[in-house]
Amino acid sequence: MMRPIHGGNLAWAAAVAGCSPSDILDFSASINPLGPPKSAIAAIQAHLGDLSAYPDPNYGELRTALGQWHQLPPEWILPGNGSAELLTWAGWDLAQLAKTYLYTPAFADYYRALKAFGATVQECPLELKIGSNVAASKCGLLLNNPHNPTGQMFLRETILPYLEQFALVVVDEAFMDFLPPGEEQSLIPLVQKYPNLVILRSLTKFYSLPGLRLGYAIAHPDRLQSWQQRRDPWTVNTLAAAAAIAAIHDSEFQQRTWAWLPPARVQLFDGLAQIPGLQPLESTANFLLVQCESSQILQQQLLQHYKILIRDCLSFPTLGDRFFRIAVRSNEENERLLQALFQLLAISN
Helix, strand or coil: CCCCCCCCCHHHHHHHHCCCHHHCEECCCCCCCCCCCHHHHHHHHHCHHHHHCCCCCCCHHHHHHHHHHHCCCHHHEEEECHHHHHHHHHHHHHHCCCEEEEEECCCHHHHHHHHCCCCCEEEEECCCCCCCCCCCCCEEEEEECCCCCCCCCCCHHHHHHHHHHCCEEEEECCCHHHCCCCCCCCCHHHCCCCCCEEEEEECCCCCCCHHHCCEEEECCHHHHHHHHHHCCCCCCCHHHHHHHHHHHCCHHHHHHHHHHHHHHHHHHHHHHHCCCCCEECCCCCCEEEEECCCHHHHHHHHHHHHCEECEEECCCCCCEEEEEEEECCCHHHHHHHHHHHHHHHHCCC
16 A cells, blocks of 8 residues: 555555554544534534535535635635645646745645646745745745644735735645634735735634535635636535534634643643654644654554554655654643653663
8 A cells, every 4th residue: 555645544554553444543634633523513414314405506605604704705715625626726827827936845735736737836945035036926826824744834924025926825724723813824804905815724624524525715706716617516515514614603612622722732742852853843733843863664663563643744855754743632642642752762762
């Protein structure tokens, strides 16, 4: 079985560990361990009877709910089969430009979406700021905020100049909702001012619903209408739409997540920092990037001896085997990972 590009491949992990997929403790996919929300599950159950009919091809109810949530007209929002599907159409638009600047290390799916349509990619290391002297009036920019896999947050003021500089700016905010409203740096409040801005959001990570495949894009209605005409019909199923509407109104789940994450992340960071050979990076998201000697060896040992899956960074070319990424999970699960790493690294050294 081929080594996975993305996290969360439990079938591959189980084959390496020699166990059932249900026995794997998965730190490779950055999914909220508190979910799915009971409200989303209840909505799915309540709409099982609707499976005999096609979904609304325009997703009017879902777009209205998302629009009210973000204080935008519904035509500025387009739901998709995960943000990955919408990234594909953003890649099509970026490929029409002379060049697309991409901050690295970059999520492998960005390369997939750009190369699918023959886009010219200009990689830019994360620590370097794209200068104002770059002739970018016919170029695009693709970045994510918070950044994956480092967890670094771009301040809104840092991105604003790019909206004047580039013909198209696509910002993937898949992990932005892990920050409470007072701390997030979303560009959603600016989208109506800049027709060259596209924002991608995910509903699967925060609400722990990756199996439903649901995300949405926020952009000028003309752009979204062109995507709608280009893509397959009915990309969002009835149950996913119902779950999304319920989830975004679940303020209790949101508050619980915002209260859980900071102390759990500190616990995991501090524990990793005390293990010889590991250097965790500070993060604003629900995952940590960790420098090590060999992520492949460590990943294999964790699977075979402890049935724990971490995300290697081989799909991030600038990181390779020297880093791994792990999700922040419950305190008990975090401690299980830390104990396993200690057994493998600290004692052996």
